[in-house]
Amino acid sequence: MTREELFQEIKSKKSFLCVGLDGDLTKIPAHLLELEDPIFEFNKAIIEATSDLAVAYKPNIAFYECLGEKGWVSLRKTLDIIPKNCFTIADAKRGDIGNTSRYYAKTFFEQYQFDSITIAPYMGSDSVKPFLEFEEKWAIVLALTSNEGAKDFQYITEAGKPVFQTVLEKSSSWGSEENMMYVVGATKVEKLKEVRAIVPHHFLLVPGVGVQGGSLEEVAKFGLNEKCGLLVNSSRGIIYADSGLEFKEAARASALKLQSSMAKILEGEGLA
Amino acid sequence: MTREELFQEIKSKKSFLCVGLDGDLTKIPAHLLELEDPIFEFNKAIIEATSDLAVAYKPNIAFYECLGEKGWVSLRKTLDIIPKNCFTIADAKRGDIGNTSRYYAKTFFEQYQFDSITIAPYMGSDSVKPFLEFEEKWAIVLALTSNEGAKDFQYITEAGKPVFQTVLEKSSSWGSEENMMYVVGATKVEKLKEVRAIVPHHFLLVPGVGVQGGSLEEVAKFGLNEKCGLLVNSSRGIIYADSGLEFKEAARASALKLQSSMAKILEGEGLA
Numbered sequence: 001m002t003r004e005e006l007f008q009e010i011k012s013k014k015s016f017l018c019v020g021l022d023g024d025l026t027k028i029p030a031h032l033l034e035l036e037d038p039i040f041e042f043n044k045a046i047i048e049a050t051s052d053l054a055v056a057y058k059p060n061i062a063f064y065e066c067l068g069e070k071g072w073v074s075l076r077k078t079l080d081i082i083p084k085n086c087f088t089i090a091d092a093k094r095g096d097i098g099n100t101s102r103y104y105a106k107t108f109f110e111q112y113q114f115d116s117i118t119i120a121p122y123m124g125s126d127s128v129k130p131f132l133e134f135e136e137k138w139a140i141v142l143a144l145t146s147n148e149g150a151k152d153f154q155y156i157t158e159a160g161k162p163v164f165q166t167v168l169e170k171s172s173s174w175g176s177e178e179n180m181m182y183v184v185g186a187t188k189v190e191k192l193k194e195v196r197a198i199v200p201h202h203f204l205l206v207p208g209v210g211v212q213g214g215s216l217e218e219v220a221k222f223g224l225n226e227k228c229g230l231l232v233n234s235s236r237g238i239i240y241a242d243s244g245l246e247f248k249e250a251a252r253a254s255a256l257k258l259q260s261s262m263a264k265i266l267e268g269e270g271l272a
Numbered sequence: 273m274t275r276e277e278l279f280q281e282i283k284s285k286k287s288f289l290c291v292g293l294d295g296d297l298t299k300i301p302a303h304l305l306e307l308e309d310p311i312f313e314f315n316k317a318i319i320e321a322t323s324d325l326a327v328a329y330k331p332n333i334a335f336y337e338c339l340g341e342k343g344w345v346s347l348r349k350t351l352d353i354i355p356k357n358c359f360t361i362a363d364a365k366r367g368d369i370g371n372t373s374r375y376y377a378k379t380f381f382e383q384y385q386f387d388s389i390t391i392a393p394y395m396g397s398d399s400v401k402p403f404l405e406f407e408e409k410w411a412i413v414l415a416l417t418s419n420e421g422a423k424d425f426q427y428i429t430e431a432g433k434p435v436f437q438t439v440l441e442k443s444s445s446w447g448s449e450e451n452m453m454y455v456v457g458a459t460k461v462e463k464l465k466e467v468r469a470i471v472p473h474h475f476l477l478v479p480g481v482g483v484q485g486g487s488l489e490e491v492a493k494f495g496l497n498e499k500c501g502l503l504v505n506s507s508r509g510i511i512y513a514d515s516g517l518e519f520k521e522a523a524r525a526s527a528l529k530l531q532s533s534m535a536k537i538l539e540g541e542g543l544a
Binding site for chain 2: 022024060062063065066067068069072073076091093094095096097098100101103104106107111112120121122123124125126127128142145146147148149150151152153154156157158163166167170
């Protein structure tokens with residue numbers, strides 16, 4: 001999917017919502033556990049309930065890997081039913097030496113047909129560049145994450161510039177806003193201003209709104225750009241809105257609440 | 273496997289060799305491609321040819337993932353035939369927020385029964401700590417990698433201390449030399465001295481000897497400690513020593529050459 005196509009979807013759905021498909025056998029509704037592939041059935045219900053409200057879906061690969069081979073089957077089946085107008089993100093946080101990163105790229109772009117994959121930047125240029133060689137595919141590089149441990153290394157500062165800013169500066173020269181995005185956590189919303197000063201035109205994938213405490217309005221205030229430029233992710237807040245028989249309706253209600261707020265924001269900015 | 277058990281294996285085999293099981297369908301001997309599971313058959317031959325010479329095996333997970341579900345089957349079968357006295361390393365370079373890292377730990381420690389997994393430290397403490405909660409399992413954290421891109425972010429320096437040193441200092445307080453190791457590339461062998469000043473007792477996993485140009489003697493000079501403290505990895509130099517019918521014999525010859533050098537080094541230091 002191209003940047004322009006993604007923007008058109010955002011305008012058409014009045015939404016920049018990404019739904020995190022992080023199904024966990026210990027948390028999904030108990031009645032699904034009797035089915036042959038509970039994680040797939042769970043995802044199918046969530047996708048049916050939200051695909052007119054969300055522009056992107058983001059399975060975190062850890063939740064599939066931990067089930068062994070059958071987890072990858074659930075993942076493949078899930079990718080098959082995500083509507084083609086939705087952007088898909090393999091939240092895999094991969095990264096290795098060049099030759100090896102290329103195999104990770106093949107895994108997610110070719111084997112499983114994702115549009116994009118999240119990348120951990122620690123190993124530098126040759127760990128990221130192989131992901132940029134695939135047409136209409138995206139590398140989403142971790143810049144500033146939303147977790148507690150983000151402070152350990154991402155803020156190490158040389159010549160007034162913290163690591164996460166150097167990651168943005170250097171890596172943005174390896175590709176363009178047509179094939180790279182960045183992960184920037186919503187829990188440090190004031191940092192979005194610093195991020196936008198370096199990468200004004202890139203899309204940002206923003207976790208941490210909702211359960212982790214970030215505010216959508218604040219994220220929009222500092223993060224929006226001329227093509228919206230934001231994908232705001234919600235996982236638990238939507239998929240576990242209810243853990244019983246009504247989980248599908250609850251997920252939709254929760255997604256609708258976010259999408260309605262997004263519609264207002266986009267209309268206010270003339271982006272919808 | 274405990275640190276002491278690993279040291280006993282090293283003394284017994286007079287070796288600190290780790291063999292990288294990075295089988296690639298485009299590089300393994302062509303006659304194997306006719307078999308049902310070429311990657312497993314390739315690994316089986318390599319393991320048979322080297323298991324008295326190597327103390328550890330390290331499959332890089334990218335090479336299995338990229339084959340889809342059947343790649344994970346090859347991986348599982350490979351783990352099943354690695355002798356129990358060999359240390360196993362999932363070279364996966366994972367890392368995510370705490371709850372998610374726990375699922376990656378379950379994947380490799382429980383689903384596939386690895387002794388250890390490599391971890392990318394960018395996301396900090398809560399991305400690493402979940403891997404330390406498993407008894408006799410190891411987190412092998414990337415400190416200074418051997419690739420070209422290592423220079424991009426690992427040398428960013430605050431108050432005279434580069435990022436890779438801060439990674440060593442901070443993360444070593446999260447666990448101990450009984451459950452953590454570090455990746456330190458052999459291509460910057462003089463840096464091993466700086467690494468040893470911070471983590472004198474930890475094991476180091478050292479890639480980059482051989483094809484990537486590092487010298488075994490130099491690595492030993494700066495890296496050895498009282499329990500050997502080194503696992504030196506060779507992948508391509510062993511597994512692709514020959515690409516024809518004699519690949520097994522060639523792999524053994526190549527491993528034997530490295531092991532013989534290691535035996536001399538260990539005997540010289542009174543460690544064998």
